[in-house]
Amino acid sequence: MTFERLQLIPPILKALAKENYTQPTPIQEQAIPPALAGRDLFGCAQTGTGKTAAFLLPIIQRLSTQQGSPNGKRVIRSLILTPTRELAIQISDNFKAYGCFSNLRSAVIVGGVSQQAQEQALERGIDILIATPGRLIDLMNQGIADLSHVQIFVLDEADRMLDMGFIHDMRRIIAKLPAKRQTLFFSATMPPEITSLVDSLLMNPMRIEVTPVSSTAERIKQTLYYVDKPNKLPLLIDLLQDKSIVSALVFTRTKHGADRLVRGLTKAKITAQAIHGDKSQNARQAALNNFKSGATRLLVATDIAARGIDIDELSHVINYNLPNISETYVHRIGRTGRAGLSGIAISFCEHEEIPYLKDIEKLIKQKIPVIRDHPYPMTISAETAAAPPTPSEASVRGASPKEGGGRRRRRRS
Template sequence: MTFEQLQLIDPIMKALAKENYTQPTPIQEQAIPPVLAGRDLFGCAQTGTGKTAAFLLPIIQLLSTQQSRPNGKRVIRSLILTPTRELAIQIADNAAAYGAFTHLRCGVIVGGVSQRAQEQLLEKGVDILIATPGRLIDLMNQGFVDLRHVQILVLDEADRMLDMGFIHDMKRIIAKLPVKRQTLFFSATMPPEITSLVQSLLNDPVKVEITPVSSTAERIKQQLYYVDKANKLQLLIDLLQDKSITSAIVFTRTKHGADRLVRGLTKANITAQAIHGDKSQNARQAALNNFKSGVTRLLVATDIAARGIDVEELSHVINYNLPNIPETYVHRIGRTGRAGLSGIAISFCEEEEIPYVKDIEKLTKQKIPVVADHPYPMTMTQPERAAIGASRASSAPAKDGNRGPRGEGGGRRRGRRPNPGK
């Protein structure tokens, strides 16, 4: 299928040609027609599937073909809510590109920067507003935002907004919208809370699911290293001697852990920058720009901050800490191997993370290949080793008493799971 077959208007086709887009992705192909027809839509898609254009293109078409208001005053006709500043800015950039040959005006509202420029933006008026919930609530409370004319609501990365505790802000914002509206809902994962939210917000929605969350891209080569927590940094430094790791996003569990890892890598003369919620907007944008331009080799991120990081040619994803939610693992590694390119996902597993491996493999229905021959094998007690061996019949025995599991392994260890989202 081509974009022409989706019956997009000439100004959008001209913009797509300028961006060198010729063929829609599967989610664009399936989502654009029902959105143009005015239907509510629920899209379940991982990063890199092209979902931003899947909702922006029809929104631009629907709004640009409407007659202008008699008094010429612009009002917010489409509201796009998204969890992070980076993602909001990225969506705004895309909206500007796709709508370059229309009369529409879009704006972005995020925290971490002065609100004065955002007040002026709202005063002048915008057709499409992209916002993070926290700052939008602030400006609503101050009387700067009027949502009474919104026709199309988009909730993007809804699962991550729930993870970040935005559920109450989302409900307060939605309560200010017209009851009669079109709602487009996108999520990378499908926890029960998302299903409940979809049922309460959407009216007879069309469902589009691209790449089920339980699957991982076949072109992504996965590697698993069992390593003690104290040896993770040195193992990473050793692996980074491989010059084929040209650019990588390294995932940590916490913001403090990201900063600590960057300090350790910097001491080893490896260029790395952290990106997380405690960084200012300018610092986060500078880190992202340096990474995209190749000035910085590694971007160290928490899951929340990583939403909105869009890098086309990412050679590696490294799980310095494994996530305790298996769907998050799938989402992370999906950042490499995009656009038909190959990619490698490297995961470190310390003792307390062993249960996560089993959960991930249960979800994906595939074993993660274990790299057993490395300088920092996990030191384990004999009962723990036996438990892993019993749970993984395919695992090969270790060669010596200090070597970690040599098969494709994991086991279950009792204990409280740490919070991955801090």
């Protein structure tokens, strides 16, 4: 299959050739034809499967082949709503690549920066608006952003939108869109809330699912280290003596944990920067640019901030904290081993994270190979830690044996 067979117009094919893209990914191959035909679409696909082009190429083609506004001023004809600033910027960069031979204009509306330039872009007139919910709501309330002419609405990373608490903002924005529109809806996972949204927003949608979330790339080598929480930093520093780890994306569970880890690595003279929601947009972009250029060896990120980070040839992903949502593990390690390359995923597991590990291994249907020969082994064996307590242990803890045998309460680290 080639892009030519998807009936894309010459300006788009020329742009794709300039980017050396010749063959569509599975989601592009399945999504582009119905999207070009104007159908509503629900795509379930992980990060890295090519879904951005799956919705951008049809948008560029459909808007390029339409006549402009009768009064001459450009109006927002497509809205792409996305959860994070990084993802919005990535989508904008992709639009500039794929739409470079079109006459369409786009703008990015995100928080964390001055809104003056964003106001000016909207005043000049744009065809495609790429936005995060918070800043878009602000500009709508000020009467600056008009969504009444939107023909194509894209809701990207819908599951992360819900995780970040954007459900009410999403509904307020959707209420301002024309009832007659095309909706393209993408999510990496399918919790019940997403199913409900799909049913309420889409009309007879084409449903596409590629790379099920339970699968992990065959090219990714996974390893696991059992380690006590205080020894995670020393273990990471020890592993980083391996010069083959040229660069790595390191995941922590919390923003404070990311900052704390960067301070520890910096003391050990290992270049690292954190990227999370408390950082300004400029600081986040600088950290990402430094990582891509090789100036920074480690990029330490929370899951929310990492959505939308697009890094080619990333060799290592390190789970400093195991995620408490199993699907998140698959998304994390899927950031390496892309485009036919090999990758390595290293995970640390402390005592409190053993229940998370069990859930992850159940989801991916495999045991993650354990590295037992390292300088900081867990002081209590993993097998003992995972076993339910005896009746005497449970009574000491003030719980019945039945209560003691359940999953430990998850807590933030």
